[in-house]
Amino acid sequence: MEKVEIYDTTLRDGEQSPGCSLNEEEKVQVAQQLEHLHVDVIEAGFPAASPEDFKAVQKIAKIVKKSTVTGLARSIKSDIDTAWEALKETENPRIHIFIATSPIHMADKLKKSPEEVLKMAVESVSYAHKCFPQIEFSCEDASRSDYPFMSRVIEGAIKAGASVINLPDTVGYCSPEEYSGMFRYVQEHVPGIEKVRLSCHCHNDLGMAAANTLASIETGVRQVECTINGVGERAGNAALEEIAVALHVRKDHYKMMTQLKMNEIAKTSRMISRFMNSPIAATKPVVGANAFAHEAGIHQDGVLKNPQTYEIISPALIGLDSGKLVLGKHSGRHALRNKATEMGIHLTDEQVNQSFHVFKALADQKKVVTDQDLRILFAPFQRAA
Numbered sequence: 134m135e136k137v138e139i140y141d142t143t144l145r146d147g148e149q150s151p152g153c154s155l156n157e158e159e160k161v162q163v164a165q166q167l168e169h170l171h172v173d174v175i176e177a178g179f180p181a182a183s184p185e186d187f188k189a190v191q192k193i194a195k196i197v198k199k200s201t202v203t204g205l206a207r208s209i210k211s212d213i214d215t216a217w218e219a220l221k222e223t224e225n226p227r228i229h230i231f232i233a234t235s236p237i238h239m240a241d242k243l244k245k246s247p248e249e250v251l252k253m254a255v256e257s258v259s260y261a262h263k264c265f266p267q268i269e270f271s272c273e274d275a276s277r278s279d280y281p282f283m284s285r286v287i288e289g290a291i292k293a294g295a296s297v298i299n300l301p302d303t304v305g306y307c308s309p310e311e312y313s314g315m316f317r318y319v320q321e322h323v324p325g326i327e328k329v330r331l332s333c334h335c336h337n338d339l340g341m342a343a344a345n346t347l348a349s350i351e352t353g354v355r356q357v358e359c360t361i362n363g364v365g366e367r368a369g370n371a372a373l374e375e376i377a378v379a380l381h382v383r384k385d386h387y388k389m390m391t392q393l394k395m396n397e398i399a400k401t402s403r404m405i406s407r408f409m410n411s412p413i414a415a416t417k418p419v420v421g422a423n424a425f426a427h428e429a430g431i432h433q434d435g436v437l438k439n440p441q442t443y444e445i446i447s448p449a450l451i452g453l454d455s456g457k458l459v460l461g462k463h464s465g466r467h468a469l470r471n472k473a474t475e476m477g478i479h480l481t482d483e484q485v486n487q488s489f490h491v492f493k494a495l496a497d498q499k500k501v502v503t504d505q506d507l508r509i510l511f512a513p514f515q516r517a518a
């Protein structure tokens with residue numbers, strides 16, 4: 134199976150999520166955990182953005198040994214110099230240079246003509262090539278760019294020394310077909326593209342970040358940029374855990390592997406949620422509190438007989454003990470008896486029937502019946518036994 138590299142940008146794009154900034158110590162701890170998770174590349178920050186970010190990137194660059202450490206820079210010399218100062222002590226420094234190539238960004242944000250943007254892209258990559266052994270180049274807002282023009286920018290960046298070309302769906306605008314079509318276009322039109330690693334970077338504004346990422350992998354993209362819990366600007370970035378688990382569970386389809394230590398996913402997710410003070414929605418795929426919870430009687434019955442009836446992901450895969458059966462108004466007798474057994478109370482059929490009526494009445498009034506409720510419900514049977 135071919136390998137897809139995982140590029141984690143929780144500490145850069147993820148940290149751009151409103152109210153989610155981390156202090157230096159937290160950033161270092163997150164970087165260490167990402168290394169435990171075996172991500173290939175850690176984007177540690179944007180060194181020119183602030184003295185705090187510079188210091189955090191510098192510290193991470195010194196401490197992290199196994200993952201490649203990178204930092205973001207605009208296509209300007211001073212950003213590249215600052216990034217070098219922050220990253221020069223890491224084992225294998227990579228710089229991530231970007232410039233926008235879409236008409237709206239060039240005209241209204243950068244106030245530059247396409248030819249000026251092309252020149253800036255090529256000059257900045259050549260300049261960085263003097264010190265950085267690895268250069269990643271991104272066409273910001275690639276998915277809304279004019280593809281023939283963007284292809285010229287990519288060709289220039291490759292000739293100047295870029296070895297990774299990243300094409301972001303910066304505003305989360307593409308459908309999966311459009312996003313993978315963009316990669317097919319550059320593969321067919323950019324001379325030298327076969328020599329570089331193609332990278333995807335998807336935002337989730339229309340809820341398609343994971344789908345777009347997976348579609349691009351099917352066209353030959355071999356680096357995936359993502360964040361833990363999908364944190365990031367606006368609706369966030371593609372979520373690492375969703376992509377990693379999709380590739381794992383559907384390896385029959387994607388035929389790709391990552392080097393991630395999958396059973397570190399839940400721990401990493403909880404850490405980011407805690408440090409960023411950003412709760413995870415209960416229904417969030419893979420890491421939400423309800424991702425492995427079952428309430429409906431038919432589902433509970435199936436899961437008790439064989440978890441795979443309703444669980445395509447095993448909780449153990451991401452480092453959790455087991456799925457949980459939640460007792461509520463949709464639950465059945467099988468789950469109630471099972472819960473009693475877990476609590477050390479063995480009910481006869483008649484006792485199950487008796488307690489089931491009371492349980493249903495209680496469940497109708499409450500959202501979830503707790504262990505405390507059940508202890509009271511089962512107390513008479515415990516005494517009898």
Ligand code: KIV
Nearest residue numbers: 231271273274301303
């Ligand atoms: O979304 C984006 O375009 C980015 C770039 C800076 C890579 O985050």
Ligand code: ZN
Nearest residue numbers: 146301303334
């Ligand atoms: Zn982004």
